[in-house]
Amino acid sequence: MSDMTWFTGLSTVAAVIGIAIGVLGPAFAMGRAISSALEAMARQPEAEKSIMRTLFIGLAMIESLAIYVLVIILIVLFRNPLLEYIVKG
Template sequence: MPELSTFITTSTAAAIFGISLGVMLPAVAMGWAVSRAMDALARQPEAEKAIMRTLFIGLAMIESLAIYVLVIVLIVLFRNPLLEYLIR
């Protein structure tokens, strides 16, 4: 059973690494997008509606990436498909 505990520890560490990257990178992308949108608003205040609409759609797409990462990490943690092969 030492390989089982090693496998569980390794998959947990991989899940932690995955969720940290999966949350950190979309957060950086969101900050970059908001920064660019504020820059665009400062240059062309009359285009506020178009810029904000595009910004919110883009932010929703970026946030969906973080949610997909969360779902995959939860699957790896709680229903790891490779765990069945080690238990046998």
């Protein structure tokens, strides 16, 4: 197999591992945020609107981390900056 095949295969494997690791953090953070919000609403039902608003803003911020990981992985897969060194070599 050529160097290009090896490099493309390893880049794909690294991208899959990278997105798996990169999404674990936001997933755990979302679960913890939702759990804490439900706990807070159980304690103070009258503050539901305030808690929900803050929860949704926090979830959007956490989700943006997962989107950044996805964008970086897509850049590595489809416009790999190291690919031109393999093609020249």
